[in-house]
Amino acid sequence: MKLRAVSTASLLFCSLLASAQADTLSKITDSNRMTVAYRESSVPFSYLAGAGGAVGFSVDLTNAIVDAVKKKVNKPNLEVASMPVTSQNRIPLLVNGTIDLECGSTTNNSTRGQEVAFAINHFYTGTRLLVKTTSGVKNYADLKGKTVASTTGTTNAQVIRKYSASNNLDMNIVLGKDHDDSLLMVEGGRAVAFAMDDILLFGLKANSKDPASLDVVGDSLQVEPYACMLRKDDPAFKTLVDSAITGLVKSGEFEKLYTKWFMSPIAPKNINLNLPMSPQLRDNLKALSDKPAM
Structure with missing residues (x-):
């Protein structure tokens, strides 16, 4: 009986911990801190181009989402920390609560969808x-x-x-x-x-x-979609993230950001990638879908 009681308590603790981590807005509100991820070499999405921190298309999306979070939790002076991640550790760090949001160059697919959730797709590549x-x-x-x-x-x-x-x-x-x-x-x-x-x-x-x-x-x-990654089973936070991206699309700001990073000279060498928006992305700016790659 004693062993069963300990096991039940452990399961309950793990369940409560997972629930607390999944409720990202409460986690941010209680800690007065949000931690976002960046990549060091995913040009032009999220990369280091000097001493000023990460820059890129996905970094700008992250900043827009952070602004929406500050407004939602009514904390204009919310502490925002940035953490570098790699292809290998980005999912574990999100799942265990170390980071709260990852907008980099992450493919939204069904396999990853078993561990994490994805926002509206914001790029397509192969x-x-x-x-x-x-x-x-x-x-x-x-x-x-x-x-x-x-x-x-x-x-x-x-x-x-x-x-x-x-x-x-x-x-x-x-x-x-x-x-x-x-x-x-x-x-x-x-x-x-x-x-x-x-x-x-x-x-x-x-x-x-x-x-x-x-x-x-x-x-x-x-052809695979990129999307911002967040924890599973957190509908309130996903709604906020999707709404922030939708707002950028409807205001025309998303297209301006695309032009800034894909159709204009970018740091550090001021080279223009000159990559027009793909038909898949054009279609998704209308559909606003988070459909994964298979």
Whole structure:
């Protein structure tokens, strides 16, 4: 009986803890603090471009959501902390309550949806390849038996591994700890190609030591949406986040932010990615859907 009582108490405690973490607005109100995540090298979404902290399209979305939170909890002087995350630790840090919101370059898919929730999709991308212009690689068939880099904890690593197996390409897949690390593998000759979301590859190329030496090639293997990530089973916070993004869309501010980061020169090298809005994103600005990739 004693063991059963302890077990029941433990389960109750865990349930209460999970419930408290899921109620993000109460957590923020009680602590007078909100912690948001940023990425260090997800150009142009969330990245470091100097000593002033993270910048990017997703950082601007984060700031708009933070403003909505301050208004909702009536705390204009709310303490807001920023924490760097990686592809590998972003979900655990959100689930355990360390961070309250992650807007970076995270794919909204059904598998992740078992652990976390996603806001309205704000970008669409697909896996392609970053290679040296001298590599001779134009598409995936050119990578048979060769070393290909991707980044730990990303859907792209899974996609390229599956594609290699399905097409008998026998690629040697190596994983960098972050996107900069994966890029270095290509620049240093340790990998022939870097498989990643095409928009991130364009951003990494634009801000690399020698952009002219790199090229983005290959067919897009799949189309996946990016979305801000939040804890599951927290409808009040999801409603607030979705409302903040919807407000940006309806006011025209979302399109202005898109133009700022994808159609204009950006820090640190003032290079213009010149990437018009995709048909999928145009459609979702009308639908305002959080539909995941499968």
